[in-house]
Amino acid sequence: MATGQYSKNISMQKEKLEEFIQNKEQWAVLIPGYLHHELLNENDMIWVFQGDFGIIQKAVKVELKVKKSDAHQILFDLEGLSDPINGDGSFEIKQN
Secondary structure, three states, X not given: OOOOOOOOOOXXXXXXXXXXXXXXXXHHOOOOOEEEEEEOOOOXXXXXXEEEEOOEEEEXXXXXXXXXXXXXXXXXXXXXXXXXXXXXXXXXXXXX
16 A cells, blocks of 8 residues: 655745645645646545556546545545545644
8 A cells, every 4th residue: 555645844824824725726736746637516626647656657536525624624535536546635734
């Protein structure tokens, strides 16, 4: 099973970060290998990205389904549409 985590410390107004994580279309482009996305409704969208599987590269299509959303955090599930890829993810604001 592949896993990954990425975190970044930035200095920014809290309100601007809250606006950013609530707009999924803004952070869809941050996915490694991003190709395009489609917004299905307020909570669901489809991501298409270039997957790197050793020597093989292919486009992978997943559906993102928001589980929880508030001003400081978004939790979501990912369900593979083109491949058996399932998982979850999140964006979270933590004050240092």
